[in-house]
Amino acid sequence: MRSNYLFTSESVSEGHPDKVSDQISDAIVDLFLSKDPEARIACETMTTTQLVVLAGEIRGRGIMDEQGNWAPGVEDEVEQTVRETVKRIGYAQSGFHWETLRFENNLHPQSAHIAQGVDAKGNKDEGAGDQGIMFGFACDETPDLMPATLDYSHKILERMAADRHSGKAPFLEPDTKSQVTLKFEDGKPVAATAIVVSTQHKAGYDEGAKQDELHDYVKSVVAGVLPAELLGDQTVYHINPTGKFEIGGPDGDAGLTGRKIIVDTYGGAAPHGGGAFSGKDPTKVDRSAAYVTRYLAKNVVAAGLAKRCTIQVAYAIGVSQPLSLYVDTHGTGTVADETLEAALTKVAAEKLGGLTPRGIRESLGLNKPIYGRTAAYGHFGRKPDGDYFPWEKTDLADALKQAI
The missing domain is CATH 3.30.300.10 (GMP Synthetase; Chain A, domain 3)
Structure with a gap:
């Protein structure tokens, strides 16, 4: 190094067109999780001059049935949520105005073929919502370990x-x-x-x-x-x-959900996996596994076991257990990286129920409407606040030191 x-x-900022899209998508995630904590959501937003378009797939009790019929009043709530989000950000301009913009809602039911891989059934545990690689990172450059x-x-x-x-x-x-x-x-x-x-x-x-x-x-x-x-x-x-x-x-440049993933994570100081966060429920490991790897990496640094720590996990769609766990302390660790991998696996099993999608979301309380606040100014380096930002806690530090 x-x-x-x-x-x-x-x-x-929150007013950047891509961030407007992220905040709308996560406002929809919060809306649906408030109705059904087990809701499945993949909501993409596009913004441009006087227009907001939603697309993606959803499933949840009291939201939408398998035929694509909205529960009474919910479609109106979706539009109201979009307009309130734009208003809160501060857009009341002729080129983008919360009250007069055009709105298109193209959300539709989740694919049954995705659902069968993700849902728990019989002896099968809940699987990952998609394949992919996720990274977590922490360093001692700031008090927030960012x-x-x-x-x-x-x-x-x-x-x-x-x-x-x-x-x-x-x-x-x-x-x-x-x-x-x-x-x-x-x-x-x-x-x-x-x-x-x-x-x-x-x-x-x-x-x-x-x-x-x-x-x-x-x-x-x-x-x-x-x-x-x-x-x-x-x-x-x-x-x-x-x-x-x-x-x-959005009047100056079109915005899309998920186009500011480096801003959302570590500013280029660490790798990023293949997926964005906003607009996704926590069965999507793009989001939940990135949160738990940040949680683990931050606790490694908080425990004094390294000055810098990168953690990678990988998943296959429909499979509950991660395919791999990788730790790199960039030459700053007080113990071998392989020793840290074993300690992290042990602590995750004891404290989080493992690194399965279910274990992550249940142990961190991710099935709550907590995502709107993540969609601007970074998902990491924030102060834990009640149900918000639980992956920023350093309550695993002592357990990690004991596991070494």
Whole structure:
């Protein structure tokens, strides 16, 4: 592993068109799980100028029957949920308005051939919702055990969104992107060499005194997020480098669910598996197994067993047991990676009921409407809060140390 290097990660705000799509898809997941915790959901969203389109397959009691007939009132609830999500984000623009946008609902019943592989039946346990590989990661660069470049990128945009919603920064509009480049020496961040922020803004904030106000505001947000010792003469700012940014969100660029998977995970500092998270119920291991591998990796680092930890698992559709478990501590582990693999397998069996889809979702409480909050500013590095973000707890650290 290199010790001295530059590394960059980006984030996008809740108003980015792809993130609008993610939030709508996860709002639908929450709606259906609130009606049936065993609901099966694969909801994709496309957004563009004054249009939101839903597609995908669903199944659940009180939602839709096998013939595709909606339960009374549910179809109206779906549309209401979509419009409320867009309103909460803050889109009331002529090119994308929560109240006047066109809406298409193309959700249909889940394939019976998928259902027969996933559902438990007789002596067969619940199987994985699809084949695939999933990764979890943690490192000691921040208190949340996340890559620093991504952590700071997220927090810049969270602060700006909070200021927009509160009225503190009334010149901001919802669509914003950030990017942070850090210089590392001996594996530790020592300086921010580049900060990029592109934010949609009200009319007139692309020139003169108003532009200066916008630039000064963004720099103040950065100064409030990054440690002071990382900022200095070496830091180059690129704030709205293209100039005017009034047309944004789905009106400026179409959005799709699942197109910001690196923003959702580790900012490029670790591998990502083949699937996105948003819009999927927890039988889909693309989501649930990525959460549990983050949970395990974070506890490895929290236990002091490594400074960096990557974990991979793999599944076959309809098969309950994972096909493989792989651990890489990138030369930072206090014990051999093979020893960690054995310890993780033991602890997962004792504390989680194993790494089967059922074991993961039951032990982490994933069959609850907890996903809307994951769909912007990252699925990882968040604070556990009641039922929310249970995979961010570090309550397995002691068990892991004892299992070594």
